[in-house]
Amino acid sequence: MISVQDAMQKDVITLRRVDKIEEAAKILREKNISGAPVVDEDNKMIGIVSEGDIMRLLEFHSPNLNLILPSPLDLIELPIRMKAEYDEISAGLKKASLVLTQEIMTKKVITISPEKSISDAAELMDSRKVKRLPVVDEKGDMVGIITRGDIIGALVKSNE
Template identity: 65%
Template sequence: MITVEDAMQKEVVKFKDVDTITYVSSILRGKKISGAPIVDEDNNVIGIVSEGDIMRLLEVHSPNLNLLLPAPFDLIELPVRMRVGLDEIAEDIGKAASIMVGEIMTKEVVTIKKDASISDAAALMDSKKVNRLPVVGENKKLIGIVTRGDIIGALGKTG
């Protein structure tokens, strides 16, 4: 049986709840990952953040355009409406920069123990609709992380 410990990554990108969204976003992008656990000062998992959590901060602003039969005033108004939409997006990004990750993180974290099987991990990810599982030891202390890619990679090693 392949266990979570066999498949998990032991070097985990993690954040504190006081880290800013700007910082978290830059690290996620730089490391080319889509989410990470949030830990307290004792390395206990207290939350998780994903790109989806960050994306929800940005309100979608799109002008209501009638592109089939635009009226002459629509054509004149279009650049103004587009500019207002861009200004609103820029304002949302500015607001997001000062928010701490603890304000948007998912607090109900689905975790797994290192001795669970990867098939149990895969089933848990599927049933809970999550893409990653922090691997925890005693008292929810973070010891690793397992992603869908890690599970697929571990399956490839068995063949």
């Protein structure tokens, strides 16, 4: 049996509760990860932020553009409306980038212990529709993180 401890990443990239979403998105992009735990000033995990959380924030702050074919008279005012909608989108994205991670993070984080098997982790991820699980010890301290990719990597290594 391959345990979570055998497959998890021990060096966990974390976000701070007061990081702006713009900073959090930059960290996720630079580190090529799709989410990260959020920690408080004492380095205790208080939540998790994913790309999906950021995408939902951007959807909330961006108006829907109604793209319909204009009538000939609409063509005159279309550039003015498009500029106004562009300005509204830009303002929404700027406002969204200033939101703090603590405002959009998932607070009830699904975790797993290091002693569990990777099949337990896979089942938990599938049933709860998550892509990563912070790994916590018996004291509740985060000791790692396991992702779907880690599970697949562990299976590949075990079959080599």
